[in-house]
Each structure stands twice: as structure tokens, then as C-alpha cells.
Amino acid sequence: xxxxxxxxxxxxxxxxxxxxxxxxxxxxxxxxxxxxxxxxxxxxxxxxxxxxxxxxxxxxxxxxxxxxxxxxxxxxxxxxxxxxxxxxxxxxxxxxxxxxxxxxxxxxxxxxxxxxxxxxxxxxxxxxxxxxxxxxxxxxxxxxxxxxxxxxxxxxxxxxxxxxxxxxxxxxxxxxxxxxxxx
Numbered sequence: 502x503x504x505x506x507x508x509x510x511x512x513x514x515x516x517x518x519x520x521x522x523x524x525x526x527x528x529x530x531x532x533x534x535x536x537x538x539x540x541x542x543x544x545x546x547x548x549x550x551x552x553x554x555x556x557x558x559x560x561x562x563x564x565x566x567x568x569x570x571x572x573x574x575x576x577x578x579x580x581x582x583x584x585x586x587x588x589x590x591x592x593x594x595x596x597x598x599x600x601x602x603x604x605x606x607x608x609x610x611x612x613x614x615x616x617x618x619x620x621x622x623x624x625x626x627x628x629x630x631x632x633x634x635x636x637x638x639x640x641x642x643x644x645x646x647x648x649x650x651x652x653x654x655x656x657x658x659x660x661x662x663x664x665x666x667x668x669x670x671x672x673x674x675x676x677x678x679x680x681x682x683x684x
Contacts, residue, residue, distance in 0.1 A: 509595050511618075513540075514612060531574065544572075547638055548635050553579075555666065557665055559666065560623075562620060564645055569637045570617065573633045585656055587647070589677065589682040589683055590618075591684050619647050647674050
């Protein structure tokens with residue numbers, strides 16, 4: 502598996518080695534030993550999640566606070582998404598900065614989003630489907646979100662003049678400056 506660092510410490514793009522021939526293709530989407538080396542620490546995922554979204558749906562920006570902070574390994578298995586992570590570690594030199602990448606069923610890239618980042622995505626195709634592994638179980642008590650269009654963060658969601666389709670929770674999320682976040 503190839504790995505690429507981003508400008509945000511700990512956030513990595515992973516690209517599997519794909520073996521294709523006339524029969525089809527094969528690749529490892531996850532290998533515990535390899536991923537622990539990439540992450541720089543032993544890694545244990547406790548849950549796999551899958552989500553399907555109509556084109557234009559924007560989900561996020563979500564995170565969980567300690568002691569249930571989640572790391573996420575995200576990939577698109579159908580269609581295309583714009584996947585976004587925001588550094589919400591107040592002590593980080595890249596606090597408030599964001600990174601975006603298009604994850605598609607064709608490019609098979611994955612994004613490792615460690616604890617301390619808010620995560621969200623926009624479905625760029627109808628029926629976009631993602632799968633993601635998480636390092637902690639869902640905890641309603643620790644679940645938080647920040648405003649998807651916070652002008653102080655300034656994410657380019659590549660929406661154009663349209664408006665995304667949001668959940669009530671995401672539409673009501675506070676800006677980063679008012680959110681409960683990581684120290």
C-alpha cells in the first residue's frame with residue numbers, strides 16, 4: 502500500500518496496490534500490520550460503518566471527544582465523494598486547517614482521519630456509498646459537530662451556486678470558534 506502524508510500531521514492518504522487481469526481485480530483494503538506501521542502505532546478498529554447518499558448530500562463535520570475520540574479509515578465503494586478533514590486540535594500548528602480529497606470507487610484511495618479531526622463528505626454522484634472503520638464505538642455523549650460552511654475554516658466543498666442537502670443536526674452545528682474541541 503502506498504501512503505502519502507498531508508500538510509496536516511497524522512492525516513494520510515492511502516492507495517492500495519491493485520492486481521488486475523482479465524478476470525477482474527484484487528486488492529487489500531486493510532491489513533492490520535501494514536496499517537499499524539502507517540499509523541505509527543498499533544491500531545484496533547472496533548466497528549465498520551457503511552453509508553449511502555444521494556448526490557448533493559453533505560454529511561459533517563463530525564467527531565467524538567475523548568474518551569471516545571474516533572479515528573476513521575474512509576473509502577468510497579460506489580460513486581464519488583469529496584472527503585474532508587479539519588484539524589480541531591487547539592494545540593496543533595495546523596489548527597482550523599482542512600484537507601480534501603476525492604475518493605472514488607475507481608481510484609480506491611482511502612483517507613486515514615485520526616482522532617482530533619472533524620470529518621465530513623459531500624456525495625458527488627448519486628448513490629455514493631462509503632465504508633469506514635472506526636477506532637471507538639459511537640457515543641452520543643461524546644458526539645459533536647462543527648458548521649460545514651464556517652467562514653473561518655473556509656472549506657471549498659466544490660458546490661458552485663447550489664446548496665447541499667443537510668441533516669437538521671448538521672444545519673444547526675456551531676462554528677469552530679464555539680465548538681467543544683480537542684486541546
